[in-house]
Amino acid sequence: MPLLKILSVLSLVALTTGCVSSAVEPQIRFGVEALVPPFESRDDNGQLVGLNIELGNALCAELKSSCVWVDQDYASNIEALEAKRFDVIMPMTATAARRERIDFTENLYPLSSRLVARQGSALQPTAESLKGQRIGVLAGTSREAFAKAQWQPAGVTVRSFRFNDQLVASLQVGEIDATLQDSIEITHALLAQPQGQAFAFAGPALDDPMLGSGVAMAVRKSDTALRDKLNAALERLNQNGQYQMITQRYLPAEAVDSPIYFPNGEGLPFSDAVRIGDTVYLSGVLGSGADGELVKGGIGPQTVQTMENLRAALQSHGSSLDNVAKCTVILADIKEFNAMNEVYKRYFPADRLPARTTFAAKALVLGARVEVECMAVAVR
Incomplete structure (x- = not known):
């Protein structure tokens, strides 16, 4: 050819x-x-x-x-x-x-992880409340990883199940005391069913980076x-x-829209934080030490402690200082504005400073020199 x-x-x-x-x-x-x-x-x-x-x-x-x-x-x-x-x-x-x-x-x-137990059990989604209890989780889920890391070391028995119907059956016959589940999935599988009338959500939704x-x-x-x-x-x-x-x-x-409330640990009439979707709203934070007393030394040390407390509060609710969008700063004396700023600005990158409002009040709780509240985005 x-x-x-x-x-x-x-x-x-x-x-x-x-x-x-x-x-x-x-x-x-x-x-x-x-x-x-x-x-x-x-x-x-x-x-x-x-x-x-x-x-x-x-x-x-x-x-x-x-x-x-x-x-x-x-x-x-x-x-x-x-x-x-x-x-x-x-x-x-x-x-x-x-x-x-x-x-x-x-x-x-969005995702919501909640504890489900028999009605009247008084169980709460904390290691202290669940000590000695048997908690069911689905194998391979973020809830399994969370329960084994956060609850199991405190004396909680964590049982993993491959299938949800097996887990639900164990809960119904009392082989486990509660289950940590996606709220929509467990509602469909149990709570909305006739056989689920004896069960209910126990405590608020959990907010932890391990859960996403x-x-x-x-x-x-x-x-x-x-x-x-x-x-x-x-x-x-x-x-x-x-x-x-x-x-x-x-x-x-x-x-999507329902707020998740995190009550004040001392029983005061406000929540320490409220989360809606990926947005975290923090209540005002003071410069109190581990003993609950304001640190001494005036505006400088109090601002440092306030910002450290703010950092800890954000981390406990799935966010960080890097994800703060807006802050409000309240001073007992507006003349301490510059001294507060010298400390405050050290906690944020110069190109990622949150929006902010600052004003002075006649007096703050406990005689504090400064109080800071913030709104942040949860870490994904």
Whole structure:
């Protein structure tokens, strides 16, 4: 065959191959454990249904890709993601420990972790209240990690379950005393069911960095391009209203808007903090030491102690000084404005100073020289 004809044939093959290749629709492979209604489960026909399934399909459509759903046990999904069994874990809570291994998109929706026990049990979600009790958690979840790290060393027995129906059954027959769960999941699985009438939420929702603040999608650390595409698609769903149309069918309004209150530890008539979504509102903080007394030395030492107390309060509620958006500073004497500023500015980077209001009052509680309250964003 002449060389020119051979080249022509090869060119035709290359063009044909290129056309076939370009016609192949890109895919996004989601790993999912379809056992958690109303988030992800299968209907009577075996079809995947639920909030996360609808969000995933909407994201794929936005990215002009096809969704491939891969059944995956939740407890081992990080290992499966790293082994490239699929491309995205749907869903997963972003925590600092998990971020060491994998990456996350922006949150899909808020998360609320709460203790559930028999009505009248008087249990609270604290290590002191749960000492000697048996607490059930789902294996592989951030709640399992939290309970084992924060409660187990204090004498709480933490039992892990692979499936929620097994956990719920153990709670009903008294094999465990309480369970730490996602509030929507446990409401659907137990509290909203006839057999769940004897159970209720025990105490307020927990606020701890180990538990995370919302539900996201997880990708491999090397897949930053996929992460960014998913984030961009999620933003477009927000802009065009599809996100709201999907989530409002599954998430109660309080899942997004209801405040979480953290009562004052001394029984005073205010909360030390209130959290709404990712926003943390702190009550005023004084320059009191560990003994509850104001530190001595006037405005300088009191401002230092106030800012240290503020740092601790933010950390205990899932935020930090780096995430403060707005502060109000109240002085007993406006003439101490400059002295307060000299200390205050050391606690924030020069290019990330919070918005602020400062004024003087005739007197502050306990005779304090300064009081500071702040609003901050929870750390994701």
